Amino acid sequence: MTTATTTAAELAALLRPSILRLTRVIRNQRVDLSVTLTQLSALGTLNTRGPMGAGELAGHERVQPPSMTKILGALEEHGLVSRVANPNDKRQAIIAITDDGIALLAAERESRNEWLSQRLAALTPEERAALQAIVPVFDKLAQL
Amino acid sequence: MTTATTTAAELAALLRPSILRLTRVIRNQRVDLSVTLTQLSALGTLNTRGPMGAGELAGHERVQPPSMTKILGALEEHGLVSRVANPNDKRQAIIAITDDGIALLAAERESRNEWLSQRLAALTPEERAALQAIVPVFDKLAQL
DNA sequence: TATTGTTATACTCTATAACTATA
DNA sequence: TATAGTTATAGAGTATAACAATA
Numbered sequence A, B: 001m002t003t004a005t006t007t008a009a010e011l012a013a014l015l016r017p018s019i020l021r022l023t024r025v026i027r028n029q030r031v032d033l034s035v036t037l038t039q040l041s042a043l044g045t046l047n048t049r050g051p052m053g054a055g056e057l058a059g060h061e062r063v064q065p066p067s068m069t070k071i072l073g074a075l076e077e078h079g080l081v082s083r084v085a086n087p088n089d090k091r092q093a094i095i096a097i098t099d100d101g102i103a104l105l106a107a108e109r110e111s112r113n114e115w116l117s118q119r120l121a122a123l124t125p126e127e128r129a130a131l132q133a134i135v136p137v138f139d140k141l142a143q144l
Numbered sequence C: 001t002a003t004t005g006t007t008a009t010a011c012t013c014t015a016t017a018a019c020t021a022t023a
Numbered sequence D: 001t002a003t004a005g006t007t008a009t010a011g012a013g014t015a016t017a018a019c020a021a022t023a
Helices: A008-028 A037-049 A054-061 A065-077 A099-110 A114-121 A125-141 B008-028 B037-049 B054-061 B065-077 B099-110 B114-121 B125-141
Strands: A081-085 A093-097 B081-085 B093-097
Touching: A008 B008, A008 B037, A008 B099, A008 B114, A008 B125, A037 A054, A037 A065, A037 A093, A037 A099, A037 B008, A054 A065, A054 A093, A065 A081, A093 A099, A099 B008, A114 B008, A114 B125, A125 B008, A125 B114, A125 B125, B037 B054, B037 B065, B037 B093, B037 B099, B054 B065, B054 B093, B065 B081, B093 B099
Parallel strands: none
Antiparallel strands: A081 A093, B081 B093
């Protein structure tokens, strides 16, 4: 048991580089070059949480609104999302994933996730369980 | 127990956006604007693993050699690392952390990690234990 | 006036390709 | 020729500041 001896500061110092390096490796696994990891993440959120405004989506993805403008522009260009004018508020358009977007997400699970899935499959059941358990903790940490 | 029902592909699809969002949040917590998160990570590796060549450090950090050139240029400019010519191989310089670099890392643990440390301190002991357990799993995953 | 989103701009991060110097 | 590293270039990722349109 080394748990008790690790302070929050020490854990932070360990965790940050570790996450940084893994993110680099994941980002480089680009099978389909048409959609970037950042765009894919936003698309996935639209799929999971349903249609919403650009600002709300930016909040979920933890990016600033101008960044989301750029992400959505790329997704719309590829026909993966559509904007429907909100009749109640003309400033806002409601953004929804399209059928093509849904199809792309499904294809991603088979092709683009392949690398990570293979790595995950090579882990022990305990390690996979640890990864699964970490997702809600990360989401809690990312809550500003 | 939902562990058994989650496939590797589903776990991958959950994990990637989660890591991505947390990285965004961490990256934005820049108290000391002189050194970036990327540079700090490389500096920490030099501190932990000792002096080494640029290529080897790039391998540890999972970046390509040209990226490391840039990172090291910034660190050297701030006097945080020094290069000593390798007498056995004039192509290579051995890079080591300086006293200033060590001091900066120490200061970081108190100031720049503060945000993350506070978040970590707000977690339950179980959640912190989960984070600590995840570091080696991430490192294993990042092994190409 | 406050809010939603965009445009303009700039900096960080990172890669690939081409190159230099040494082995 | 092979290796270690750098330079040149470019694209992805993201932010802040300023703006436009609407509420």
